[in-house]
Amino acid sequence: MTQRNSVQTKVVSSKVVSSKVATRERGEANGVTRERNEREILAAAERIFARHGYRGASLQAIAEEAGLPKSNVLYYMGNKRGLYVRLLERMMARWNALLDDISVDDDPAEVLEAFIRSKMDLSRSHPEGSRLFAAEILGGAPFLQEYLRGELRDWVEARAAIFRQWAERGLMDPVDPVWLIFLIWSATQHYADFEAQVLGITDREELSDADVENITRFLSQVILKGCGVTPRQA
Amino acid sequence: MTQRNSVQTKVVSSKVVSSKVATRERGEANGVTRERNEREILAAAERIFARHGYRGASLQAIAEEAGLPKSNVLYYMGNKRGLYVRLLERMMARWNALLDDISVDDDPAEVLEAFIRSKMDLSRSHPEGSRLFAAEILGGAPFLQEYLRGELRDWVEARAAIFRQWAERGLMDPVDPVWLIFLIWSATQHYADFEAQVLGITDREELSDADVENITRFLSQVILKGCGVTPRQA
DNA sequence: TGCATTATTGACCATTTGGTCAGGATGTAC
DNA sequence: GTACATCCTGACCAAATGGTCAATAATGCA
Numbered sequence: 427m428t429q430r431n432s433v434q435t436k437v438v439s440s441k442v443v444s445s446k447v448a449t450r451e452r453g454e455a456n457g458v459t460r461e462r463n464e465r466e467i468l469a470a471a472e473r474i475f476a477r478h479g480y481r482g483a484s485l486q487a488i489a490e491e492a493g494l495p496k497s498n499v500l501y502y503m504g505n506k507r508g509l510y511v512r513l514l515e516r517m518m519a520r521w522n523a524l525l526d527d528i529s530v531d532d533d534p535a536e537v538l539e540a541f542i543r544s545k546m547d548l549s550r551s552h553p554e555g556s557r558l559f560a561a562e563i564l565g566g567a568p569f570l571q572e573y574l575r576g577e578l579r580d581w582v583e584a585r586a587a588i589f590r591q592w593a594e595r596g597l598m599d600p601v602d603p604v605w606l607i608f609l610i611w612s613a614t615q616h617y618a619d620f621e622a623q624v625l626g627i628t629d630r631e632e633l634s635d636a637d638v639e640n641i642t643r644f645l646s647q648v649i650l651k652g653c654g655v656t657p658r659q660a
Numbered sequence: 661m662t663q664r665n666s667v668q669t670k671v672v673s674s675k676v677v678s679s680k681v682a683t684r685e686r687g688e689a690n691g692v693t694r695e696r697n698e699r700e701i702l703a704a705a706e707r708i709f710a711r712h713g714y715r716g717a718s719l720q721a722i723a724e725e726a727g728l729p730k731s732n733v734l735y736y737m738g739n740k741r742g743l744y745v746r747l748l749e750r751m752m753a754r755w756n757a758l759l760d761d762i763s764v765d766d767d768p769a770e771v772l773e774a775f776i777r778s779k780m781d782l783s784r785s786h787p788e789g790s791r792l793f794a795a796e797i798l799g800g801a802p803f804l805q806e807y808l809r810g811e812l813r814d815w816v817e818a819r820a821a822i823f824r825q826w827a828e829r830g831l832m833d834p835v836d837p838v839w840l841i842f843l844i845w846s847a848t849q850h851y852a853d854f855e856a857q858v859l860g861i862t863d864r865e866e867l868s869d870a871d872v873e874n875i876t877r878f879l880s881q882v883i884l885k886g887c888g889v890t891p892r893q894a
Numbered sequence: 895t896g897c898a899t900t901a902t903t904g905a906c907c908a909t910t911t912g913g914t915c916a917g918g919a920t921g922t923a924c
Numbered sequence: 925g926t927a928c929a930t931c932c933t934g935a936c937c938a939a940a941t942g943g944t945c946a947a948t949a950a951t952g953c954a
Contacts, residue, residue, distance in 0.1 A: 459930085459931070460930085460931085463931090477799045478716060479712055479713040480712075481712045481717075482712060483715075483716075484912085485911080485913085486912095494932095495932080495933055496912090496933090497913095497915095497934075498933070500913065501931075502931095505912075560794075560853070560854075561798055563854050563857050564795055564798070564853055564854075564856075566711060567856040571856075574861060575860045575863070579860065579861045582861050604861070605875055605878045605879075608850060608851075608858065609847050609882065611850070611854075612849070613846050616845070617842075619797070619798055620797050620842075620846070622798075622805075623812075626801065626808030627808060628838060629809070629813065644836055644843075645839075647886070648843065648886035648887060649882065651886045652885045653882060654885075693900080693950095694900085697901090718940080718942085719942065719943085720940080720941080720942095730943095731904075731943095731944095731945095732901080732903070734942085735903090736901095739942075740942065740943090
């Protein structure tokens with residue numbers, strides 16, 4: 427229960443740590459098996475953890491999902507916690523990849539739209555990862571406290587500062603930028619996390635590309651207009 | 661794993677089923693102990709299930725949270741599944757309570773604002789219940805499929821029809837009403853489900869009443885304006 | 895008071911949990 | 925071939941899981 431660990435367990439990646447450089451070249455040279463199996467296990471684990479949360483997921487279930495014996499999963503991943511942390515880190519890396527910096531001189535409409543779109547893409551391209559993240563936060567973010575209060579907070583505040591300047595320049599309404607970021611987050615994240623609800627209510631098997639495009643446009647339109655941002659050239 | 665059950669396990673409430681009317685009046689007349697204990701257990705279970713999901717929650721943890729031996733929890737609740745279903749039903753009842761019908765002749769601004777506000781209130785007054793619901797959906801809604809594809813879908817479609825008529829009458833932009841409902845849902849639900857993230861990023865211990873009022877006003881403002889709904893009198 | 899009902903709980907059970915380990919299989923380099 | 929690495933996995937373990945049950949304690953009412 428004292429799993430308050432955070433993500434300082436840095437991923438050493440599959441390339442094994444430095445030292446022993448001589449012996450390294452030999453038996454591990456190809457390492458193709460390892461890579462394939464690790465990929466398979468990570469994918470399976472992501473699905474299971476996303477569905478059942480950290481405690482609810484069992485290594486047995488993950489192993490079956492990956493089509494391997496449980497021992498093999500442990501051979502590659504060490505233990506449950508390490509596997510889980512590694513998945514969180516991978517998801518955060520994906521997340522960081524689309525968080526390029528913005529400047530006050532950028533066009534608010536373009537930036538907001540790009541933000542909505544890229545977040546929407548992430549929810550769609552990695553729904554299991556999104557849900558894994560959601561489950562972690564739902565459970566009180568025992569592994570992510572540090573990240574939330576550190577990196578992520580900084581990122582939000584940097585953006586917020588720029589939004590504020592845009593408001594001062596009259597490029598958008600003086601809304602609270604933090605609530606705005608949360609609005610965009612929640613609205614996009616929803617289509618991954620609550621997929622079951624969305625599909626159930628709209629009577630679909632899955633969301634088509636066209637659906638996603640429609641939703642993206644809807645969100646851009648409503649949120650931009652709602653914040654007094656005029657699309658294309660301010 | 662085949663927990664695809666839905667919520668037809670109707671709660672028979674604590675009043676015991678009909679039959680045996682004669683014996684009933686006696687030993688159970690007060691039933692005050694039962695009521696108190698059930699309340700305590702339900703509250704504890706809601707917290708634990710919300711945090712860890714159905715599979716991740718243990719009866720032991722629930723019992724400890726309620727300050728009772730595990731046997732006592734089972735004495736009152738029968739089994740884990742029944743307890744869980746009962747909590748889901750309770751949450752849905754709360755949810756239904758604020759879903760009064762609306763008419764085409766109502767003021768769009770008032771209706772939307774009331775919707776946002778009441779949904780926000782629910783997230784705030786019952787955060788654990790909201791999270792419990794979220795965890796259930798996140799896991800693929802194994803117990804709620806029927807509800808989503810039935811009651812809830814009907815409710816959404818009824819509202820959507822009205823939104824569409826408003827749009828025809830020029831009272832709001834012709835946005836897709838279903839996406840709009842999801843937008844409001846996600847934006848409000850976010851403050852219960854992602855509470856840990858919100859608090860972490862904004863560096864707060866909890867959201868004050870003033871915070872919630874600000875957020876509510878922000879959401880109303882942006883969403884109404886974003887849909888072309890003019891506040892007060894159309 | 896006596897009696898029926900409800901309330902309480904520790905002992906117990908089969909199963910599942912995360913994790914270890916020894917021993918064998920497989921592959922690569924010489 | 926031999927040597928040495930990685931890869932694989934069944935057997936095993938202590939602890940925790942959901943759940944049963946019988947014995948006991950409170951309680952309310954005649």
